[in-house]
Amino acid sequence: xxxxxxxxxxxxxxxxxxxxxxxxxxxxxxxxxxxxxxxxxxxxxxxxxxxxxxxxxxxxxxxxxxxxxxxxxxxxxxxxxxxxxxxxxxxxxxxxxxxxxxxxxxxxxxxxxxxxxxxxxxxxxxxxxxxxxxxxxxxxxxxxxxxxxxxxxxxxxxxxxxxxxxxxxxxxxxxxxxxxxxxxxxxxxxxxxxxxxxxxxxxxxxxxxxxxxxxxxxxxxxxxxxxxxxxxxxxxxxxxxxxxxxxxxxxxxxxxxxxxxxxxxxxxxxxxxxxxxxxxxxxxxxxxxxxxxxxxxxxxxxxxxxxxxxxxxxxxxxxxxxxxxxxxxxxxxxxxxxxxxxxxxxxxxxxxxxxxxxxxxxxxxxxxxxxxxxxxxxxxxxxxxxxxxxxxxxxxxxxxxxxxxxxxxxxxxxxxxxxxxxxxxxxxxxxxxxxxxxxxxxxxxxxxxxxxxxxxxxxxxxxxxxxxxxxxxxxxxxxxxxxxxxxxxxxxxxxxxxxxxxxxxxxxxxxxxxxxxxxxxxxxxxxxxxxxxxxxxxxxxxxxxxxxxxxxxxxxxxxxxxxxxxxxxxxxxxxxxxxxxxxxxxxxxxxxxxxxxxxxxxxxxxxxxxxxxxxxxxxxxxxxxxxxxxxxxxxxxxxxxxxxxxxxxxxxxxxxxxxxxxxxxxxxxxxxxxxxxxxxxxxxxxxxxxxxxxxxxxxxxxxxxxxxxxxxxxxxxxxxxxxxxxxxxxxxxxxxxxxxxxxxxxxxxxxxxxxxxxxxxxxxxxxxxxxxxxxxxxx
Ligand SMILES: *[C@@H]1O[C@H](CO)[C@@H](O)[C@H](O)[C@H]1NC(C)=O
Ligand SMILES: *[C@@H]1O[C@H](CO)[C@@H](O)[C@H](O)[C@H]1NC(C)=O
Ligand SMILES: *[C@@H]1O[C@H](CO)[C@@H](O)[C@H](O)[C@H]1NC(C)=O
Ligand SMILES: *[C@@H]1O[C@H](CO)[C@@H](O)[C@H](O)[C@H]1NC(C)=O
Ligand SMILES: *[C@@H]1O[C@H](CO)[C@@H](O)[C@H](O)[C@H]1NC(C)=O
Numbered sequence: 001x002x003x004x005x006x007x008x009x010x011x012x013x014x015x016x017x018x019x020x021x022x023x024x025x026x027x028x029x030x031x032x033x034x035x036x037x038x039x040x041x042x043x044x045x046x047x048x049x050x051x052x053x054x055x056x057x058x059x060x061x062x063x064x065x066x067x068x069x070x071x072x073x074x075x076x077x078x079x080x081x082x083x084x085x086x087x088x089x090x091x092x093x094x095x096x097x098x099x100x101x102x103x104x105x106x107x108x109x110x111x112x113x114x115x116x117x118x119x120x121x122x123x124x125x126x127x128x129x130x131x132x133x134x135x136x137x138x139x140x141x142x143x144x145x146x147x148x149x150x151x152x153x154x155x156x157x158x159x160x161x162x163x164x165x166x167x168x169x170x171x172x173x174x175x176x177x178x179x180x181x182x183x184x185x186x187x188x189x190x191x192x193x194x195x196x197x198x199x200x201x202x203x204x205x206x207x208x209x210x211x212x213x214x215x216x217x218x219x220x221x222x223x224x225x226x227x228x229x230x231x232x233x234x235x236x237x238x239x240x241x242x243x244x245x246x247x248x249x250x251x252x253x254x255x256x257x258x259x260x261x262x263x264x265x266x267x268x269x270x271x272x273x274x275x276x277x278x279x280x281x282x283x284x285x286x287x288x289x290x291x292x293x294x295x296x297x298x299x300x301x302x303x304x305x306x307x308x309x310x311x312x313x314x315x316x317x318x319x320x321x322x323x324x325x326x327x328x329x330x331x332x333x334x335x336x337x338x339x340x341x342x343x344x345x346x347x348x349x350x351x352x353x354x355x356x357x358x359x360x361x362x363x364x365x366x367x368x369x370x371x372x373x374x375x376x377x378x379x380x381x382x383x384x385x386x387x388x389x390x391x392x393x394x395x396x397x398x399x400x401x402x403x404x405x406x407x408x409x410x411x412x413x414x415x416x417x418x419x420x421x422x423x424x425x426x427x428x429x430x431x432x433x434x435x436x437x438x439x440x441x442x443x444x445x446x447x448x449x450x451x452x453x454x455x456x457x458x459x460x461x462x463x464x465x466x467x468x469x470x471x472x473x474x475x476x477x478x479x480x481x482x483x484x485x486x487x488x489x490x491x492x493x494x495x496x497x498x499x500x501x502x503x504x505x506x507x508x509x510x511x512x513x514x515x516x517x518x519x520x521x522x523x524x525x526x527x528x529x530x531x532x533x534x535x536x537x538x539x540x541x542x543x544x545x546x547x548x549x550x551x552x553x554x555x556x557x558x559x560x561x562x563x564x565x566x567x568x569x570x571x572x573x574x575x576x577x578x579x580x581x582x583x584x585x586x587x588x589x590x591x592x593x594x595x596x597x598x599x600x601x602x603x604x605x606x607x608x609x610x611x612x613x614x615x616x617x618x619x620x621x622x623x624x625x626x627x628x629x630x631x632x633x634x635x636x637x638x639x640x641x642x643x644x645x646x647x648x649x650x651x652x653x654x655x656x657x658x659x660x661x662x663x664x665x666x667x668x669x670x671x672x673x674x675x676x677x678x679x680x681x682x683x684x685x686x687x688x689x690x691x692x693x694x695x696x697x698x699x700x701x702x703x704x705x706x707x708x709x710x711x712x713x714x715x716x717x718x719x720x721x722x723x724x725x726x727x728x729x730x731x732x733x734x735x736x737x738x739x740x741x742x743x744x745x746x747x748x749x750x751x752x753x754x755x756x757x758x759x760x761x762x763x764x765x766x767x768x769x770x771x772x773x774x775x776x777x778x779x
Contacts, residue, residue: 032094034079034113034205036276036309039088040106041657052081055089058104062097079201080280084287085316086309087657090276092205108654111309113202116278117299118153118225118271118557136625140572143255144168147194148233148568149290149322150561151281151297152226153271154219154264155196157188159227159543161235164191167257176261176288181218188219192236195288196262199281202274203267210267219264223271224545226264228553229296231543233561234258234568243374243541243550253542254565254621255572261290266297273297275309282313286320291571293317294564295326296557298339298515302522305642306651311342315655318344319635323567323579327556328531329515333457333604335612335752337515341523341530343671344638346567346583350511350537350559351618352603354595356503357460357539357552359470361447363483364388364491370504371447371470372458372539374552377496378466386444386468387421388490390481391437394418409433410440418443422468422492424480426451438467445469445494449477455604456505457512459554460539468494505603506594510613511538512604514556517612518677518752518774524645526753526774527668529675531615533586534600535562566621573625574700580633580672581700585624587674588631588767590617592757610755611770616675628765629697629707629728631674644668669693676758676771678717678741685749685775690742697735697760697767699728707760707767709737714754714773716746721758741773749775 037055055078063077079090090113093101102110140146145168155162169191176195178186189196196219204210210217221227235253263281266273278297285293305311314324326340328349340347359373364385392405394417404412407425410433419442425434427450437443445468448461456473472480484490514537518526537559544551563586570582577585592614594600600617602609642652643662652660669676670693678691699705705728709721719741726735739758753774760767 032092032097034090034202034274034276035093035098035101036090036111036113036279037088037101038086038108038111038309038654040108041087048081048083051083052078055081055091059091062093062100079205080199080276082279082283084320085283085313086279090202090280111275111307113206113274113276114301115206115299116266116273116275116297118223118266118296134622136569136573136622139625140255140569141257143234143258143565143568143572145171145259146255146292146568146572147171147174147259147261147290148255148292148294148564149261149263149285149288150226150230150233150294151263151265151278151285152229152294153223153266154198154216154221154226155193155230155260155262156221156224156227156543156545157193159231159549160238161231161253161543162190162192162260163236163238167191170194170259171289173289179219182212182216182220184216184218184220192260194259194261196264197284198264199277200267202276202280203272206274207268207272215268219262221264221545223266223269224548224551225266225271225296225553225557226262227545228540228542228551229294229557229561230260230262232540232558233294233565234260235543243552254562255568258565258568261285261288279309279313282310282317286317286322290322292323292325292564292567294561295324295340296555296560298327298329300339302520304522305342305645306647306654312654314342314345315638318579319638321579323571323582325560325564325567327560330513330555332514332516332613333512333602335516336518336520338517338519338530339515341519343528343641343673344579346533346563346579346586347531347615348556348560348563349531349534349614350514350554350556351508351534351600351614352505352511352538353536354502354507355539356500356505357497358500358503359497360495361470361472361476361480362493362495363480364487365483367479367483368495369472369476369479371472371476371494372460373470373494373497374460374462374465375467375469375494375497376465385491385493388484388492389417389421389423390484391418391423391425394423407434407437407446410436413437413441415441420444422447422494424449424477424484426477427454427471429454434464434469447472447480447492447494449480450474451477454512456606457604459513460552462552470494502595506596506598506601508534508536508594508618509601509603510534510609511554512602513554514559514613525776526677526679528671528673529611529615529677529770529772532583532675533563533590533616534614534618535559563619566619566624569621570624578632578634580637581630581698584630584632584674585627586619586621587616588629588769589623589627590615590619592617592770610752611675611772612752616768616770626701626765627767628699628701628705628762629760629767630700631672631695632698633672637672640666641668641671644671672696674769676739676741676769678771678773679776680743680773681776685743685746688743688745690740693739695737695739697726697737699733702730704729705762707762710759710761712756712759714741714756714771716744716749716754717756717773718742718744719756719758719771726760741771749773751775
């Protein structure tokens with residue numbers, strides 16, 4: 001009945017508004033694009049089928065009246081209907097249609113579509129989880145029954161990581177399906193991969209049809225990224241794993257008995273997707289009943305949250321109890337590059353592991369220098385000592401000396417100077433022409449040397465298995481260059497790779513590529529800590545696609561599914577924990593120390609890193625199972641956060657459909673995050689005005705417990721805690737306290753702030769939070 005009534009109202013409005021816009025459309029430029037149309041909930045139908053019909057009817061009306069000149073007139077142009085985490089739909093609209101839509105009653109806002117892109121044998125045991133003997137794996141029954149939705153490039157279901165032998169039934173709450181398509185039928189789903197879907201309409205509207213000869217119109221994974229992430233989060237133990245004879249052992253994901261639900265929304269070789277396909281995937285995953293969403297996706301323009309449909313969708317997903325783990329981005333080590341920064345998602349930075357795939361360079365004088373490569377020593381000129389040349393000395397012309405030095409293309413090199421030699425190239429991110437240097441310029445092998453820009457940060461470069469190849473840090477590159485300069489006939493060889501555990505460097509280190517905080521000004525500046533947490537993301541071995549059983553990959557994309565899997569294990573042990581409680585448990589039990597017992601360092605520099613790089617530290621899932629206390633957050637907390645950000649009623653309305661009133665004087669500092677960012681401007685520093693925070697801790701143990709606070713003061717500041725002791729009991733599970741950070745009279749501070757911590761302990765549990773005191777002036 002309601003539907004009928006709405007239908008009539010709306011038709012009248014359509015006719016009224018249409019007459020206003022008929023003039024505009026002839027003058028409007030042709031060229032439609034996809035918009036996400038946000039509908040007010042009070043105007044809407046409760047039933048998704050009725051919603052779909054209504055949206056189609058709105059579109060039909062708009063098209064009949066406004067789109068005579070549209071080339072694809074007559075096609076069904078509603079791409080996706082959103083229901084669970086976002087109220088509305090996406091559709092292709094001309095500018096005139098968009099303007100028309102925006103004025104329809106019940107339409108809150110239109111958002112243009114954007115492009116987003118894809119931003120383990122060793123990691124579970126490095127993190128304290130092994131197939132035998134970990135209490136968390138035992139108590140969670142390996143994550144049995146918890147559902148992880150992986151929004152990514154799809155899946156290669158035949159990998160042993162996705163075997164369902166011995167797994168329990170599909171949870172009763174599951175509402176998803178196994179969508180079939182090219183090279184994917186319902187038999188590809190099983191008790192492990194319980195569902196699979198794909199979202200392509202927004203993508204094809206943006207980039208044109210996919211090429212059906214080299215992409216699968218189905219959940220099957222062309223790219224490999226989704227398969228890798230899914231197996232890292234929830235792959236079964238499979239042995240022997242390993243690749244190239246390296247990193248051998250048993251490969252196992254974090255939550256080996258968790259269920260995987262696949263949502264393919266990133267496409268083509270580059271793994272790119274559109275906003276509306278991603279919102280549709282999040283919406284469907286929540287509707288299907290996932291517990292965790294793994295989102296290794298970045299490439300966002302820095303929109304305020306109320307203008308970002310993904311921020312709105314994740315707000316609602318988390319409010320419906322879904323633990324949402326997202327990658328921090330791969331734009332490090334520059335400051336201010338972190339992505340996925342909403343306070344309701346868990347943002348994951350990438351760290352190195354204690355394993356190195358080491359293929360050293362041996363110089364003619366016998367010096368051995370560390371390098372990283374899968375080189376197996378078998379190929380042409382395998383282990384021979386070869387003449388060595390720096391590519392920058394082999395340019396065809398001095399005007400292209402720089403292009404030659406980075407081995408940008410074979411054409412820049414003088415073949416007579418490189419043929420049959422090992423060539424030292426300076427590393428530039430995302431260059432891929434090294435094959436060309438071997439194939440066309442005739443180089444016998446390549447040493448890829450970091451410059452100061454990437455420092456000592458290394459990742460495995462795949463593809464050069466039998467050709468001499470290794471990647472070296474900046475210090476080694478300088479040593480090799482000095483040797484070349486000082487030697488009449490420089491020569492070297494690359495030794496075959498060996499797996500070293502531990503590697504030559506401390507571990508973990510923050511990966512050089514891992515995006516760093518603080519939040520950029522577009523998000524309101526450094527008001528809260530991001531990333532939240534770190535997990536392994538360098539040279540991660542997990543399931544591959546196509547012909548590859550296993551693949552090494554590096555990225556915050558690889559770190560994110562570690563946290564997704566840990567979230568699943570915690571959810572299995574503590575089904576009632578909120579997403580915030582899970583994040584809090586992971587953060588407050590994380591370690592900020594490396595395997596040499598010093599504060600975690602940055603891979604590129606070897607210098608002490610800060611919480612802007614590693615968040616609360618490296619997650620230790622075994623400890624997260626019993627955190628003692630959590631900083632919990634629920635719907636009201638996230639809503640208050642929007643108020644604290646100073647959003648207008650209209651801006652908050654896109655998150656909150658019901659009536660609401662912001663409480664007075666709500667502050668970001670009082671949001672119940674497990675981290676503290678104290679912002680000081682120079683005036684406050686000079687007058688020593690303190691910054692205060694209130695927090696509430698919730699006990700997650702039984703019985704009575706008393707916790708004392710201790711602090712590690714950031715350099716130049718003093719932290720005080722009031723009260724310094726908190727007692728929890730079954731009748732008093734929550735306690736409030738106040739943290740005050742006071743400047744000691746310093747008038748300057750390090751550019752990215754000083755850091756310390758607040759620790760609560762009852763003698764058994766250590767509930768630790770990072771504290772950053774930072775200068776508001778630099779943002
Ligand atoms: C529905 O919500 C919109 C936007 O929030 C508001 O302008 C409108 O008055 C509301 N309509 C009803 C019938 O409550
Ligand atoms: C795992 O749990 C079982 C029973 O639940 C217990 O007997 C066993 O000792 C546990 N193993 C570990 C390693 O905690
Ligand atoms: C599709 O891919 C195939 C194989 O890579 C290629 O030969 C063909 O030209 C492509 N078609 C289009 C329309 O791009
Ligand atoms: C050398 O590299 C620079 C930077 O990528 C590029 O702009 C320039 O065009 C290159 N030179 C030639 C001759 O291609
Ligand atoms: C907490 O502090 C009180 C008073 O200083 C002390 O008696 C008690 O042992 C402390 N408890 C813990 C777990 O440190």
